[in-house]
Amino acid sequence: MTFDSDERLFERLVAGEAAAFDVLYARYEAHLFGFLCAHLGDANEAEDVLHETFLSLLKERSSRRLLSFRAWLFQVARNACLNRARSRRRSDAALQRLAAEAPPPQLPHLALEQHQRAQALESAVKELPSELGQLYHLRAQGLSYLELADVLQVPMGTIKSRLHELVRRLHEEFEP
Secondary structure, three states, X not given: OOOOOHHHHXXXXXXXXXXHHHHHHHHHHHHHHHHHHHHHOOHHHHHXXXXXXXXXXXXXXXXXXXXXXXXXXXHHXXXXXXXXXXXXXXXXXXXXXXXXXXXXXXXXXXXXXXXXHHHHHHHHHHHOOHHHHHHHHHHHOOOOHHHHHHHHOOOHHHHHHHHHHHHHHHHHHHOX
């Protein structure tokens, strides 16, 4: 079962095989959690949405055939984030707190520079329009252009132009 495709595992889950859920959860828990943390800025809230996403997977009883289970799963997670944001407007205080924290003094010089660059990048991404920030975080999770178009429900050309704009803006931000 661990060698089955995601789509096949999903079909098996819909057919009632609980073990298929365990395999899908093991495959996607870390990736989805990373995406949600980056998107929400709060690990506790990300964990809640992660569980909501996988509960949605358990409740799904449609026998529809998915082109990309991965894209569908990230779309479910993204929609859960949007629903949460609509129902409760939260500030970016948690993300600002993390960005304001100084790195521990015991970090070696190179690790300190890397930490500072990562903070600067996260800060720059936070300043982008939300559609570019979401695109950055989804792409950082390794989604292909096709999967990005599927998750964000926009044409492939829009994905390409937004990625171009994202790279242009980040390049301007970090130009020496």
